[in-house]
Amino acid sequence: MTAEASRPREPDPRGLPREEVVLRAENLSVGYKKPVLSGLSFSFPQGSFVSVLGSNGVGKSTLLRTLSRHLPPLGGEIKIRERPLSGYSASEFAKVVSVVMTDRASPPLLRVLEYVGLGRHPHTGFLGKLRETDVEVVLRCLADVKARHLSDRFVDQLSDGERQKVSLARALAQEPRLMLLDEPTAHLDLKHRVELMGILRGLCREKSLSVLAAVHDVDVAAKVSDQVLALKDGGLTSFGPPQEVLSSRFVSKLYDFEKAGYSSHLGGIEIRGDGSRGRVFVLTEKDRGAQSLRHLSKHGYALKVGVPERHDLDAYVAGALGAEVLTRDSRGGKPEEILRKAFRSLEDCDFLVDALGPEAPNPPGGEEAPGREKGNDAPFSGGGRPDGGFYRRELLREASRLGLTIISLGPGGDAAPLARELEERGTALSGTYGKALSGS
Amino acid sequence: MRAELSLESALIARRHAGRRYLVFIVLSASVLILTFANLMIGAVSHPVGDVLRELVRPFTDSGTDLSFIVWKIRLPRALATVMGGAYLAASGLLLQVYFRNPVVGPYILGISSGATLAVSLAMLTPLGLRLAYLTPFLTTLAGLAGAYLVMTLVVAVAARVSSGATLLIVGLMTGYICSSVTAILTALAEKEKIKGFVLWGLGSFSGFKWLEIWIMLAFGGLLVLSIFLLSKPLNAFLLGEEYAASMGVSIRRFRLFILLAASSLAGLVTAMAGPVAFVGLAVPHMARLSLATSDNRVLIPGACLMGAIVTGACDLIARTWLSPVELPISAITAFFGAPVVIGLLLKRGVKM
Known part of the structure; x- marks a missing residue:
């Protein structure tokens, strides 16, 4: 198959059956040598927004790192689009899954266009030269995250919010089916937090992208997610739509709240x-x-x-x-x-x-x-x-x-x-x- | 909308190309001119025409003095500075990208200390006398052995640890161990031998043999070429190992390649010319700042050309400034190069 033929993946949801399971974990154990989380079983279809909730240190990042193949699973199985994780070559995998981590790399003297262009890595040829079609994808991704105007700026001169949008665009430029994000809104102000979540939500709905994001704001998770994956005490506590999972009692227990309360009606936390x-x-x-x-x-x-x-x-x-x-x-x-x-x-x-x-x-x-x-x-x-x-x-x-x-x-x-x-x-x-x- | 996007992307794709071609033409021309200046200028200077005439006529033993000077002394030396500078710059660039650290240079992993230790063994101890039959290649061979032993050690460690910072510290520590042994040997050595050794430690491109030039050209050229061919995954590395992996680079192999290539280049130059300071650390910055990019497809050739220019110019100064005394190259590179880096940094206002 030529690169050209595989390239124009139409963002038309009709082309991608929504029922297709994009990620399936079966009895999965993750951790560094010793399991941090075990017995995780869940799956979700293409186009879902899934929030991973849990307190600090519960293993959200470890789970994400395992799903993105940075860490080998300690047990169980992960399937992406019904194909085992180990069955993908590095570059095949990069065309299906992309990541946005908490570490926001911002090398000096790299323009936003080049930076986002790096995301074309799995699609470009030997020397990684961006063809016109690649630049087109890059510009479209920048437009998708409402950062089109930043394309000529240097990445290290962006604000935190802008930089996070640009790193989202870079991950999008891989044209993945599934995007894994680790605390995408950390360090962002309210405006960017809301905007970023809105962008992700929109991408799920319009482009049938699937998102699995570790998030800290229960209130935000409740509002944008299709599914919530709640982790506590080394395992999966609950997995399902937020309106079913996130009761006030559940949230209080999930985070061991004492000095705060969550209201599922308000969708917010009160101190x-x-x-x-x-x-x-x-x-x-x-x-x-x-x-x-x-x-x-x-x-x-x-x-x-x-x-x-x-x-x-x-x-x-x-x-x-x-x-x-x-x-x-x-x-x-x-x-x-x-x-x-x-x-x-x-x-x-x-x-x-x-x-x-x-x-x-x-x-x-x-x-x-x-x-x-x-x-x-x-x-x-x-x-x-x-x-x-x-x-x-x-x-x-x-x-x-x-x-x-x-x-x-x-x-x-x-x-x-x-x-x-x-x-x-x-x-x-x-x-x-x-x-x-x-x-x- | 779509048509607009296509037009714009076409423009963007073409936009930077033109300026860069110009920069590369200027850089290449500078290398040629400088090399030629290095052939003309020296203890005895010769006009362009004479040197050109000698160059088109291959060297014969029965030739003129000028023929001897050009073919046996100045040409090998000029070529060595071009290659030495280019290799050190490429090596430094590679390690700066890998460690994502701007103060890293080719010697950060202890390569030069290893070479220095081995050379001190050869020059300062009776061991050298026993291997006397190896002269005039003794110091070169010793340097090569020292550099590559340390490299092997560091790469072996790199296969076990995944953290760049850990690897840096291991390299630094290895360097310190080698340096302290060298210091002990220096303290025990005879006075007369020490000056020669100290001068070796400051680097010099004098006395290159054609054999060495061919080795440098073949071995180093191959490495630089392969580095350039791998500039795509190297670009992915700009974002760090994890992002590079997520974009489809197989980290394990690539990391070993980076370390091997960078250390081999640095070791090669060090063995033949001694530790040449500053070039490997600073030239990548000069290239980045003057080309205003972090794109390694541009930077690798850019840094190589600039390394050649800087080293060539510095060698010219080292030979001629206080002639007939020849200054060590490390003295010149840092003395003239550091202000350039500071100036560029201030002008661009970049945080590295």
Whole structure:
């Protein structure tokens, strides 16, 4: 077969059957002499984005190095496109699998075009001269990672984010079916992190590239992956779609979280304070108090939250922060019951934060009450379901009865009063955050 | 879109070619001119015409003085500087790429120390007297033996360890061991012998025999050619071993080839001309900076030509500056070469 004939691999997904299994590991053991991970069995089809999750040192890189043939497997079998790894010659393998490692080589005096051109290595002739078709592929790959404008720059003069895009382009220039990436977003700022993951996601969808990436951000993994490969304690804990695998409990256990919580609904991590400063009851719902909740938790307050609906954003944030959350549509909970509970938990609080502001968030006849409740959503008058305003009034009354300090946040969740109050209580507010908080 | 891309890629593919051809023509011309200057200029200088006339007429013993000077003294020496410089530059370039380290030179693996030790054994100890029948090739043979023994050792270690840094340290340590033995021998040696030995240690291209020239040409030429032919995997090495492997280079074999080729070239030159400092370390940088690329397909011939120019020019200075005293070549190469490297670095503002 001539090089020319094998070259124009159309990026048309129709040409590549999506059902084809691109990587299959059977009972695989990896490690340096002693196994670090063993009994790994998984497979995924062409065009999948697979995230490898696990804490530092669990063996993510070792697994990647084994899959990329840098390390021999200690046991089991790896098949790429149903062909054993050992059945590939070095250059055949390079046409199917490419890698992006954490080590970002950036030799001096090498232009981006030449650098990405190095990725054509398995496709070029004896001296590695780039033909026009090769340059075309290089330019297309640069365009794919949105780095077309960098082609004339020197690689060692790029920023971290640009360099990572360019190294992605180099790996793409190999025209692989499977790309292995080790922490592709390490050292990148948020913008580049999001952009890079978006690019990879797009390549999977549009060009039917398969990606296996060790990632550290569970939240990102949950959002971009088709499959998640969770590693812990020398083995595969779970393999499947993120929505099935990544429950809050699972993630907390995977990383041995103590000071943080993952919310599968928010798709993000919340950092928990130690709650040693005191207890605060926060009246909030509908994102009014989410910022304040984080703020309080950060400054070491234990949180109690009432009384949002169960699927309210603030309820999720509070849950991830480890707060005691009282929701108003708890199953079987009569309003009196909920109120009694709320009063009880108010008793041992040091102060109350009213994030709902001076105006009631849900005037009777509620603006955005969930549809299923619409029918019986009358203002509380004994029989129907009470709204947030009702609970707020009752709790504020109870708080004054108990003599608790009440901090009211300004309209739109303005947290200046909270910051002031915390300051008086001896909590040093970090400048920018305090300002952002009061300005928001 | 596609048509645009094709047009653009065609332009890009052609863009750099033109300038580079020009650079190579200039470099090659410089080598020729310099070589010719080396034939003309010396203790007795001769006009171009006379030298040319001698060159087109093959050497005969019954010829003129000029014929003898050109064919027996200056031509072998000029050719030796051209080859010596080229080989050292290629060797240094190869090792700099392999170790991904800009301060590495051909002698980093202890090649010169090994050669020096063997030569000190031959020149400073009674061992040399017993092998006296080998003169005038004694120092050359000793240097060759020393250099290649150390090379064998380092390559054997390289087959076991995979880390470049480890290998570097092993090479350095081997070098130190050889140097300390040499130091002991020097301390014990007779005074008169020491000067000759010290001067050998600073390198000189004087007294090359035609036999040596042929050996250098055949052996070294073959190595340089094979290095050039392997510039594709060498380019992949710019990104480090793991990336090179992921792009289809078989690392194990290639690593041994790099070490063998670089050390063989350095050993060859060292055995015949002594350790010539600076060229192998600095010329690759000069080539990189003045050609503004890291592409080894350009750099290998570029560095070879520049190595030839630098060494040729330095040898000319060494012979003529304080004539009739001939200065050691290492003194000149570093003295004139280092400022050039510093200047280029500052001008380009490159971090190596």
